[in-house]
Amino acid sequence: MSMKRPTQMDVARLAGVSRGTVSLVLNDNTDGRVPISDATRDRVMQAARDLGYAPNPVAQMLVQGSNHLLGVFTYEQVFPYDKSDFYFPYLSGIESEASQQDCNVLLFTRNRSTRPQIYQNGMNTLRLADGSVLLGSKPDRDELRRLTEEDYPFVYIGRREVQGYELCWVANNYKEGSYQALSHLLHLGHRTVGFIGNEVELEPQQDKLAGCYRALEEIPDARMIILKPAEFKTATALAAAVDDYGLTALVSPDNTYFHRALSYAQECGWQVPEMLSVVSLTTVENSLPFSLRPTHVKLNRHHLGALAVKMLSQRINGEMETPQQVYVPCELIVGETTAPPR
Amino acid sequence: MSMKRPTQMDVARLAGVSRGTVSLVLNDNTDGRVPISDATRDRVMQAARDLGYAPNPVAQMLVQGSNHLLGVFTYEQVFPYDKSDFYFPYLSGIESEASQQDCNVLLFTRNRSTRPQIYQNGMNTLRLADGSVLLGSKPDRDELRRLTEEDYPFVYIGRREVQGYELCWVANNYKEGSYQALSHLLHLGHRTVGFIGNEVELEPQQDKLAGCYRALEEIPDARMIILKPAEFKTATALAAAVDDYGLTALVSPDNTYFHRALSYAQECGWQVPEMLSVVSLTTVENSLPFSLRPTHVKLNRHHLGALAVKMLSQRINGEMETPQQVYVPCELIVGETTAPPR
DNA sequence: TTATATCACTAACGCGCGTTAGGTAAAGCG
DNA sequence: CGCTTTACCTAACGCGCGTTAGTGATATAA
Numbered sequence: 230m231s232m233k234r235p236t237q238m239d240v241a242r243l244a245g246v247s248r249g250t251v252s253l254v255l256n257d258n259t260d261g262r263v264p265i266s267d268a269t270r271d272r273v274m275q276a277a278r279d280l281g282y283a284p285n286p287v288a289q290m291l292v293q294g295s296n297h298l299l300g301v302f303t304y305e306q307v308f309p310y311d312k313s314d315f316y317f318p319y320l321s322g323i324e325s326e327a328s329q330q331d332c333n334v335l336l337f338t339r340n341r342s343t344r345p346q347i348y349q350n351g352m353n354t355l356r357l358a359d360g361s362v363l364l365g366s367k368p369d370r371d372e373l374r375r376l377t378e379e380d381y382p383f384v385y386i387g388r389r390e391v392q393g394y395e396l397c398w399v400a401n402n403y404k405e406g407s408y409q410a411l412s413h414l415l416h417l418g419h420r421t422v423g424f425i426g427n428e429v430e431l432e433p434q435q436d437k438l439a440g441c442y443r444a445l446e447e448i449p450d451a452r453m454i455i456l457k458p459a460e461f462k463t464a465t466a467l468a469a470a471v472d473d474y475g476l477t478a479l480v481s482p483d484n485t486y487f488h489r490a491l492s493y494a495q496e497c498g499w500q501v502p503e504m505l506s507v508v509s510l511t512t513v514e515n516s517l518p519f520s521l522r523p524t525h526v527k528l529n530r531h532h533l534g535a536l537a538v539k540m541l542s543q544r545i546n547g548e549m550e551t552p553q554q555v556y557v558p559c560e561l562i563v564g565e566t567t568a569p570p571r
Numbered sequence: 572m573s574m575k576r577p578t579q580m581d582v583a584r585l586a587g588v589s590r591g592t593v594s595l596v597l598n599d600n601t602d603g604r605v606p607i608s609d610a611t612r613d614r615v616m617q618a619a620r621d622l623g624y625a626p627n628p629v630a631q632m633l634v635q636g637s638n639h640l641l642g643v644f645t646y647e648q649v650f651p652y653d654k655s656d657f658y659f660p661y662l663s664g665i666e667s668e669a670s671q672q673d674c675n676v677l678l679f680t681r682n683r684s685t686r687p688q689i690y691q692n693g694m695n696t697l698r699l700a701d702g703s704v705l706l707g708s709k710p711d712r713d714e715l716r717r718l719t720e721e722d723y724p725f726v727y728i729g730r731r732e733v734q735g736y737e738l739c740w741v742a743n744n745y746k747e748g749s750y751q752a753l754s755h756l757l758h759l760g761h762r763t764v765g766f767i768g769n770e771v772e773l774e775p776q777q778d779k780l781a782g783c784y785r786a787l788e789e790i791p792d793a794r795m796i797i798l799k800p801a802e803f804k805t806a807t808a809l810a811a812a813v814d815d816y817g818l819t820a821l822v823s824p825d826n827t828y829f830h831r832a833l834s835y836a837q838e839c840g841w842q843v844p845e846m847l848s849v850v851s852l853t854t855v856e857n858s859l860p861f862s863l864r865p866t867h868v869k870l871n872r873h874h875l876g877a878l879a880v881k882m883l884s885q886r887i888n889g890e891m892e893t894p895q896q897v898y899v900p901c902e903l904i905v906g907e908t909t910a911p912p913r
Numbered sequence: 914t915t916a917t918a919t920c921a922c923t924a925a926c927g928c929g930c931g932t933t934a935g936g937t938a939a940a941g942c943g
Numbered sequence: 944c945g946c947t948t949t950a951c952c953t954a955a956c957g958c959g960c961g962t963t964a965g966t967g968a969t970a971t972a973a
Contacts, residue, residue: 234721236958236959236960237959237960238959246922246923247922247923247924248923248959248960249922249923249924249925249960249961249962249963250921250922250923252959252960252961252962253922253961253962256960256961256962262962262963263921263922263962263963264919264920264921264922265921265922266920266921266922269921269922283693283694283695283721284694284959284960285633285698285958285959285960286694286695286696286698286699287629287632287633287698287699287958287959287960288633288928288958288959288960288961289959289960289961290629290699290928291627291629291630291633291927291928291929291930291958291959291960292927292928292959292960292961292962293928293960293961294928296628296629297681298677306666317659324648324678324680327680327681328680328681328682328683328684331681331682332680332681333677333678333679333680333681333699334677334678334680335640335675335676335677335678336666336675336676336677336678337675338666338669338670338674338675338676339639339669339670339673339674339675340670340673341670342670351616351619351620352619352620352623352624352625352626353623353624353625354625355625356576356623356624356625356626356627357625357628357675375623378623379622379623381623578928578929578930579929579930580929588952588953589952589953589954590929590930590953591930591931591932591933591952591953591954591955592951592952592953594929594930594931594932595931595932595952598930598931598932604932604933605932605933605951605952606949606950606951606952607950607951607952608950608951608952611951611952626929626930627928627929627930629928629929629930630928630929630930630931630958631929631930631931632930632958633928633929633930633958633959633960634929634930634931634932634957634958635930635931635932635958636958
């Protein structure tokens, strides 16, 4: 038995004027394009007060077009219960900038029973928002293509390519960061380093590899071994690989592999960094159990999130004619997990 | 020159039917009240796919009064840059359950330049969502009252009271948790404990105090000293207070105070727990720098978030006649920061 | 007195969509 | 052949509101 909320029509009836007049009065028709007498204005205001009128924002949005909604779609769970540190800085940046842009943030959480999909029943669910920021390591390229064809405004966080299309993204400059990281190792004197990682088909991984290779080119006798997944699955396997290849340093493109490398090293009784140097090519998220400050490439995920939103706003407002791609620099932090080789 | 998003009218034109037909087809008019031939249905679906049509949720909401949007409003920043652990578990739970309920999550981030406000220019900004989950230690009671009067469906995470109104909330059972925590101390033999904290006007704090007092009642010669803010502002001030009152244990309702107590203790050269026991009445979020497992009350924020969404859905669907309040139990984890007094 | 400007307001459109009464043609029936 | 039923679709209303063309009344000017 909750009373329906009063509308402009109710106010109009009570004040004895037309609904249009009510709208004009309430929107404080300042520029005086339509003059309203003070008497009527007062009557309307009083009626609105008496009824406790408040405009229905939904109706307002309908008539004004844009709904000030920025979507966030993730190909993985937005808030992973265990791995809280990963998406968080992105969302933090997204929130800040969305606030700046005077927009609300819409998290697409509907219909996530199976793999997250943008298109459901052939319909673009993102259309709920004026535009969207996309996240996730493994997007569906077909969906990205279709979004582009539809001209739906979106910005991907992370470099993602689709054959024959120009996407809009912001990405950590992994290539530059990795270049610096490997150069650091090489300048310390390392000549044979191991690269822990697979998934070479993903762009970020490619960038990391590319950066490493660029550093290698500058030192003729240096080489890098790409370790196969089996070779860092157990501590003994890794130990064997290190021995076989004569590795003096390990490079990890990934936070969990970095941790794993360190614990394996401890298991094998290798002193880090004296006997083995270890570098992470991404931000080291969890605090180390070894009280060593990690040598790693520090990303600025917060900034990346904010930038994505800024670019998205530009696209939505038509201030960006063609999709743009932006690299955000990242910084090598030299810590205590690297040293000259023995 | 961003293309305007397609409407049902566009689909209708492309399919060569009337707009009403499009609506009927897309809403999967199952009960067959209005029969549609398979041929037309296919044409419409195809046209919708081709145009990338998706219904405008704002318009849908206007006409049917619901759009599967659950709002999240926070009186503090949702994603605080530094303090990442706090809201995260809540959001994690909210996301899970919203997904279950087949709803998207809307974060209210607009107009956050000053203090976050639900009512802006006299209108309820939450009305954009079917209902909302509210968070934040210090809500505006007037706003909560007004929301209730408007009969807007919301669930507060954390017990919050408004004189003369029945709110709907889910809360950690701080009272029970604190009772257990203090009982633990008392059973260890402590008789004079200090309570670090202020902000007594807030409900969670009141609950913690109430739980402590209940435990005290069971041990006649035990007493608890409420330390004033000045008394734990510096290590020396705290040291003086501990000496003056003869404290053998400290109780902290707050994570940061817990950490501060531990570092002050270290500064003063007090062994924890041998010379001083310390208990936290909330989840200890950051890993300790002391490698001591903390004795603390463990909250289940993830579950709390999920439960809030579940209750909110019930309210929205009219399955909850009167606002309900639910306590979620929390658990005392006995760690290594407590021991019998010297 | 008639033309013109000013004032104060109303009528009406459209935002995009869900819904339903009604309309049209084909099919069934006697 | 005329009447009813059936199948399929359209026209139109209304959700609540912002906006503007237009209308009628009064005041000013020629």
